[in-house]
Amino acid sequence: MTDATTTPARGSTARLALTSAVAAGVEWYDFFVYGTAAALVFPYIFFSPDLSPLVAQLAAFSTFAVGFIARPLGGVVFGHFGDLYGRKATLVAALMIMGVSTVFVGLLPTYASIGMWAPLMLIALRFAQGFAVGGQWGAAALIAIENAPEGRKGLFGSFVQIGVPAGVILANVAFIVSFRLMDQAAFEAWGWRIPFLLSVVVVGLALYVHTRMQESREFVAAAARRALAAPSQTPRRSPILEVIVTSWRRILLAGGAFIASNACFYVIITWVISYGTTELGLSRELMLMGVMFGSLCMIPALLLVAAASDRFGRYGLFRLGCVTTGLWSFAFFPLLETGGPIAIGAAIAIALCFVAMMYGPQAALFAELFSTEVRYSGASLGYQVGVLLGGGFAPMIATALFAASQNSMAVAGYMATTCVVSLICVSWLHAHRQASDVALGAVAEAERG
Numbered sequence: 001m002t003d004a005t006t007t008p009a010r011g012s013t014a015r016l017a018l019t020s021a022v023a024a025g026v027e028w029y030d031f032f033v034y035g036t037a038a039a040l041v042f043p044y045i046f047f048s049p050d051l052s053p054l055v056a057q058l059a060a061f062s063t064f065a066v067g068f069i070a071r072p073l074g075g076v077v078f079g080h081f082g083d084l085y086g087r088k089a090t091l092v093a094a095l096m097i098m099g100v101s102t103v104f105v106g107l108l109p110t111y112a113s114i115g116m117w118a119p120l121m122l123i124a125l126r127f128a129q130g131f132a133v134g135g136q137w138g139a140a141a142l143i144a145i146e147n148a149p150e151g152r153k154g155l156f157g158s159f160v161q162i163g164v165p166a167g168v169i170l171a172n173v174a175f176i177v178s179f180r181l182m183d184q185a186a187f188e189a190w191g192w193r194i195p196f197l198l199s200v201v202v203v204g205l206a207l208y209v210h211t212r213m214q215e216s217r218e219f220v221a222a223a224a225r226r227a228l229a230a231p232s233q234t235p236r237r238s239p240i241l242e243v244i245v246t247s248w249r250r251i252l253l254a255g256g257a258f259i260a261s262n263a264c265f266y267v268i269i270t271w272v273i274s275y276g277t278t279e280l281g282l283s284r285e286l287m288l289m290g291v292m293f294g295s296l297c298m299i300p301a302l303l304l305v306a307a308a309s310d311r312f313g314r315y316g317l318f319r320l321g322c323v324t325t326g327l328w329s330f331a332f333f334p335l336l337e338t339g340g341p342i343a344i345g346a347a348i349a350i351a352l353c354f355v356a357m358m359y360g361p362q363a364a365l366f367a368e369l370f371s372t373e374v375r376y377s378g379a380s381l382g383y384q385v386g387v388l389l390g391g392g393f394a395p396m397i398a399t400a401l402f403a404a405s406q407n408s409m410a411v412a413g414y415m416a417t418t419c420v421v422s423l424i425c426v427s428w429l430h431a432h433r434q435a436s437d438v439a440l441g442a443v444a445e446a447e448r449g
Helices: 013-040 053-085 087-106 117-145 153-161 163-181 184-191 193-197 200-212 217-229 239-279 284-312 314-336 341-359 362-367 372-391 394-405 408-448
Strands: none
Touching: 013 053, 013 087, 013 117, 013 153, 013 163, 013 193, 013 200, 013 239, 013 394, 053 087, 053 117, 053 239, 053 372, 053 394, 087 117, 087 193, 087 200, 117 153, 117 362, 117 372, 153 163, 153 284, 153 362, 163 184, 163 193, 163 284, 184 193, 217 372, 239 284, 239 314, 239 341, 239 362, 239 372, 239 394, 239 408, 284 314, 284 341, 284 362, 314 341, 314 362, 314 408, 362 372, 394 408
16 A cells, blocks of 8 residues: 555656756746846846946846845745745745836836836846745755755755756846847847747746646655644644744854855856956846856756765755855956856856755755755755845945955955955854754663663
């Protein structure tokens, strides 16, 4: 007889992981297509032509940051309902919100048509994107991890992490194809809308997940245990409040651990496009191809590092990623500034592979910090705190630092500083986790005695 808590009702575990990866990829496509547009076209079409190029670029990146401000709220709301009612329903809701809001960005009138209403509507839709992606990561990651075979949670968690570079590749492909099919005037008039309108596919994916994807087995098992242990009418305490009260240190340390990979990633894939085209005089296609090549290299790196974390441990690899990313940041910009395609591709690819040493094992590392009953809330909140502190303002900070110093080493120093912060936080997190495990072991030993 087959138990729903041990065997998937529909399809294999591998298919569940693949579906989570696809869901993450298309959701991140929607999120990153906005970042690419913010670097290349939004400063000219959604803001007053009276603004200087620098101010317009900062304004465009500020709307990009709005999505990151919304992500913790999404993590709280989706985490609460995901811990109470399941991961699948929240993933479907997140995909629907993301798909609809991104399509609406592609339909927005420009500043020339409706004035200040254009950036205000853009901000509102970006907020909806951030809210959706704040809930998506936890749902997709936990469906993969909580259905993973024993000893392979790191590897299965990385299937969701590869959605990030996959989304970058898809977003850049969409823009490169648009560039090739039309001239600059046509692209700025209407061509930029195409990558946003293509996200209607996300709505279809949401319907597929709703009808075909199975709920997390560990969530189903935890719900069954609760039903046996307590009367059905007893209400559960709010998962988000419970995890904040009991594990707020872990949440903050997890967020701090994520600052470096997030901030460095967005400097590498978003800010450098603007830097390369406006400051170095390089073509948009060259910079986008460099980001695409680096993202392509990042995918196998994520899988390899995550699989290695299942065997050798997550914290050591994470710390090594902090160190190597921080050091490489000082070689990253000199390579970019050569202007050579090979040097640009190598700079971005190596940087993203070092970031992968942090990001690859992260999903499993965060999931293992919390019990099943509050895992969605805890992992999502830690993740989104790191996003808010690290990624959301990274392009703006990089733009301001370069404008003030006229030296890319100032941006490299910023990247390295975030790596030091994350190195400290992940080391404290590891020590805190070890102390908790020792305490739990002592309690278990006393109970056996």
